[in-house]
Amino acid sequence: MENTEMLIGYARTSTIDQTAGYEAQVVELEAYDCERIFKEQVSAVASRDELTRSIDMLRTGDKLVVTKLDRLARNVMHMGELLQLIEAKGAGLVILSLGSETVDTSTATGKLILNMMVSVAQFEREMMKERQIEGIKRAKAEGKYKGRVPTAMKQADQVKALVEAGVTRVLVMEQLGMSKASYYRCLK
Template sequence: MLVGYARTSTSEQEAGLLAQKRDLEAIGCERLFAEHVSSVAPREQLGLALSFAREGDTLVVTKVDRLARSTVGLWEIVKELEERGVGLRVLNLGGETVDTRNATGRLILNIFAGFAQFEREMMLERQKEGIAKAKAEGKYLGRKPSAKLKADDVRRMHGEGKTPTEIAKTLGIGRGSVYRALEVA
């Protein structure tokens, strides 16, 4: 059975997620797992896809970076799959489909995973340089601290008996921000 996994980092990338699902369905994936989550955050649907796949199945992704951000992270997943007799297929590696069930596929995957990690690290370096330059020119102020602006509402709602989770959902802020606002009080 082909088991598909699709991921985008944010919900604003809905078109990207739909395109991944379309490609996975087109090659015959019988079961799809999809989510909007950063690759460094806990990925619930990936966990479900990995646990769903059985011996003889193949996990299919459209690109390596949908599965992992580093070669180490990728190979941890590949190792787990191999130990369970599950293959990995990546649809778009330089226009080729790569399958880890053979030595050539594993080699190509390793090379492309290294390039993907390199590309990511270079992007982060350029981003840091751009932010540093903008700060030096006084053009970068960061995002407005929205949670701090809601501290009075947090304290009021807490006084009304609301839980931190309820407060966070109502105000559209994280629970950590709720706790920080309550500590200041």
């Protein structure tokens, strides 16, 4: 009987500036013999249409393949949700770069290792946030931290001038590269 398992790859980077990392993921997925590779360059918190498409394509026995855990999930809860979607389709998840091991959630050991790795990754992110907050507090106390300079407010005069000239909100936002919220803040 013929094996009908299909390997479906998913590659993601947060920005288009991460070209080398993006290309490396695609090469690794191709080397693993993924028949179809879904690719996108979006933030982990943005809408990830290609991830949705890759999961939608999964059938019983298929496996979604990613190079690293952080390319797939934001946190433990998100990983749990994705794993539920994948398992509901009768499919598995393969993570290629966990040290020298490949983790395959179609096995009990693979699921255990994945759960431990997701928990450790989330712990590391939370520790990094804590250190960042502590560093900011220390810098503020020393008078070295000023925070991010609001960029949209520097354009408030331009926004007002364009509005007075009759330019529509959408065109102003597009021309100045700002969000709707920034546009209205500039008009206050």
